[in-house]
Amino acid sequence: MVHIHWYPGHIAKAEKKLKELVNLVDVVIEVLDARIPESSVYPDIKKLLGEKPRLIVLNKADLADEENLKKWINHYQQKTGFPVIASCASKNNDISVIVNKVTELSKPKIDKLVAKGLLTRPARVIVVGMPNVGKSSIINKLIRKGKTKVGAKAGVTRQQQWVRVNPKIDLLDTPGIIPLKQEDQARAAKLAMVNSVSENAYENEEVAKALLEILAIKYPEKVKNYYNLEDEISVESISKSRNWIVRNSEPDIVRTSVMILKDFRDGRIGKFILDDFS
Numbered sequence: 001m002v003h004i005h006w007y008p009g010h011i012a013k014a015e016k017k018l019k020e021l022v023n024l025v026d027v028v029i030e031v032l033d034a035r036i037p038e039s040s041v042y043p044d045i046k047k048l049l050g051e052k053p054r055l056i057v058l059n060k061a062d063l064a065d066e067e068n069l070k071k072w073i074n075h076y077q078q079k080t081g082f083p084v085i086a087s088c089a090s091k092n093n094d095i096s097v098i099v100n101k102v103t104e105l106s107k108p109k110i111d112k113l114v115a116k117g118l119l120t121r122p123a124r125v126i127v128v129g130m131p132n133v134g135k136s137s138i139i140n141k142l143i144r145k146g147k148t149k150v151g152a153k154a155g156v157t158r159q160q161q162w163v164r165v166n167p168k169i170d171l172l173d174t175p176g177i178i179p180l181k182q183e184d185q186a187r188a189a190k191l192a193m194v195n196s197v198s199e200n201a202y203e204n205e206e207v208a209k210a211l212l213e214i215l216a217i218k219y220p221e222k223v224k225n226y227y228n229l230e231d232e233i234s235v236e237s238i239s240k241s242r243n244w245i246v247r248n249s250e251p252d253i254v255r256t257s258v259m260i261l262k263d264f265r266d267g268r269i270g271k272f273i274l275d276d277f278s
């Protein structure tokens with residue numbers, strides 16, 4: 001069993017800060033890790049965002065099982081009613097899709113302002129997500145598209161840096177980092193597998209073992225091929241196949257666990273999705 005240690009005090013603070021940021025915007029870009037489309041969702045996202053329009057971005061799609069990802073995209077579109085897209089840092093064409101979807105999502109709000117007799121203005125947007133899912137990569141791509149920084153806005157409580165992506169979109173230049181609260185330990189373990197959890201919060205050996213247990217059920221052939229395994233998929237068998245042995249002919253579990261996690265995170269073993277539809 002994997003144990004992930006959270007820090008409740010930090011979580012309460014992070015939640016408050018995130019709420020403040022979300023209050024400044026019209027549209028939220030929610031970034032999830034495509035390898036764990038369910039486990040990278042913030043459990044309290046509905047409470048946090050209310051009815052605020054949301055674009056769901058399944059990032060790191062280059063590391064995810066493509067066929068399965070399509071199913072997840074449909075699933076989330078139906079479940080949430082919001083647009084859902086896949087993206088990855090190495091491609092630039094997904095940025096125009098993000099820009100178009102965000103413009104569409106903000107239109108009702110902007111139209112409402114105009115209907116009230118107010119001046120039209122660009123939609124205000126923030127990118128939120130769990131640690132390490134790729135928020136900064138997406139922000140940077142959007143900013144490169146826009147380039148012009150606009151000053152801190154008047155009338156907001158905190159001085160924030162906004163960037164004009166185009167005449168219709170202002171982006172908050174700070175990612176909203178979702179606090180790492182996850183009471184469900186199985187989901188928390190998956191967050192650790194994709195490197196979304198600080199390394200101090202878990203043991204590599206436990207997380208690597210749990211990862212192999214999932215892969216052995218969902219993608220056994222890929223793991224066997226990559227590590228040249230005959231039959232059994234385990235940290236021990238991989239350690240032996242690599243000939244990583246310590247004193248007394250014991251498999252080097254520590255070193256092998258670190259390697260397995262790195263191989264998985266770098267996409268070397270294959271493209272995977274670890275979650276199941278719930």
Ligand SMILES: Nc1nc2c(ncn2[C@@H]2O[C@H](COP(=O)(O)OP(=O)(O)OP(=O)(O)O)[C@@H](O)[C@H]2O)c(=O)[nH]1
Pocket residue numbers: 059060061062063087088089090129130131132133134135136137138175177
């Ligand atoms: N393979 C792959 N790696 C990605 C992708 N997007 C981001 N990364 C990598 O993932 C790591 C984290 O990306 P960031 O953009 O810094 O993520 P973040 O959400 O801003 O992270 P925090 O600010 O720490 O919460 C970096 O090493 C990126 O290079 C992607 O689409 N595919």
Ligand SMILES: [Mg+2]
Pocket residue numbers: 135136137175
């Ligand atoms: Mg970042």
